[in-house]
Amino acid sequence: MSHQPRQDFEQQASLALESPVFVIGPLRSGSTLLRLLLDHHPNMHMFGEFEGAVSQARGDRWPDLEDYWRFVKIDRQTSAMNLAIDPELDYPALVKDFLRQLYLRNPQPVVGASIHSRVDLLPRLWPNARYIHLYRDPRDVARSCIGMGWVGNVYEGAKIWCDFEKRRELLRTQEQPGQAIEVFYEQLVENPVKELSRLCEFLSLKFDPEMLKLDRDTTYSCPSKQYAEQWKSKSSAREIRWIELLTSEQMMKQGYQPFSRDTRALTIQEKLALKVQNRVYRMRYNIRKWGLVLWLQHVLARRTGIRQWVEYVKHRTNAIDRSLLK
Template identity: 30%
Template sequence: MSLARNLNRALTATTGLQVRRAARPAKGRTTTAPRSAGRPEATYRRPSAEDLATDRLLRRPVFVISSIRSGSTLLRMMLGAHPRLHAPHELHLGRMEVDCVNWFSRRAMSALGLERGDLEHLLWDRVLHRELVRAGKDFVVEKTPANVYMYRRLKDCWPDARFVFLLRHPESIARSWHESDPVKRPYDKAVGEVLPYLAAVEEARAADADGFTVRYEDITAGPEREMRRLCAFLGVDYEPAMLHYGERSGGELVRGLGDWRDTIRTGTVQPGRALPGEGEVPEALRPACAAWGYPS
């Protein structure tokens, strides 16, 4: 039984939650994305290799797939310091939707072979390509944590996309999420809120044998080593500037679009928190620890 299935079974037993992976459509067929509240499902097709030249402006985008509070903003800042990589703030592509408001527009787009999901993909592609051109770089990196719930759709939108899976000790994730708003989010509540992210990360990681896995703890302990590994995966030369990405002001790091606190504003990699001690990991997080090779 796969690690992802083991993790999902454990999460279901402890929380009643389970993350299901959407089936991949057969070649030439359409698939549907999860529906938003009050909206019909978005139907789309996965462009073939021959169609990519006309259907997508953006080529070989990079998506960081992680839970909340996993250090993805730090990784974004380090990657964005590379002269060939553009890593904007979180873009929340999944919340950008397109609609044809009447029968005529739906029929017109359908006659072009474009359903609502296809139109959304064209919009996403144009937004990312616009930012890449403005930056004057070669590849875009996107790191919105909610991307973990739309991994399959990102893969269908950009068949040549590359995925970086960022892991962190599950208890550290929950602890950091709790500390970001301890009054609103007691620790037990924080644990429950990160569990679906952990399951979804493992589902995506199990589905992508070509992806690259990196740990937050390894980045903070040996940043040069890990950035050299990651650069090799992305096919770019290592750049020392990635370790000192530069100080940032409050106006540059905005709450809701990634980490905005003092540590990330320093412009360099800071030591990570110590791993939890024996007996400090809640029972609900132990399956994720086992799946990712962390002590619990």
């Protein structure tokens, strides 16, 4: 009898680690909200963003191990996880060991995270992973990227959505029946109980009302439909045109209908103006966030490639970025 609890734990761990759950969606698609909702289920541990599992790949090749070890120590998201690096492991084994370490901090039948980058590589690491595909209107995604300082205009923000959707399509060609489920942000915030119940059923769990009590221990609140389709009131006709020139074909596949009737391609002058405005905006945003001196160090360190300087600046900018996170 004394061995039974241990056997049960090992069996649960094996099942959880062989088939982790990943919330798959572009940046600013509501993935943090959805992940937190799932994490509040008593039988789920959705520990955060796990970009570091795949983001450093170059093409179809895994990163050099020593370069990756340095990345783990200085990347804002990954370093915050305080992961132990076993130098004896190759890349796939090391990333799987990271998941094991994170699982052991809160062992639950379901473990997972959100990922926005090289999602097409996940089947190579976890062939039996389960995927929750989160979709959101690109007109809202593109606008939301500006507020994060990643882009200076919705045209560049739409590129972030497009780049991710290309990776998503590659992942979808590798999925097996029953391995994935879809959820739309707009439906999630309008009827969270219904959508979360569907997701729980997919994960062989029952919906728990605790999932909606985000305001108890996070800065997020219960989903509200007021956050859906904000582009209709906050985007100009010109901005909608810019976004739809890049996204209309793919967004229609997802059920979103274009609004702009102006389908003229951008002129060279328009593209140049958007590119310059984007660079100036990002520069000013980071100067306001980090201060002029640290921003200059950031630029010079990256250009010179001096490793110790790069790592020093990265640690300082990480500290500021963490303090500003919601």
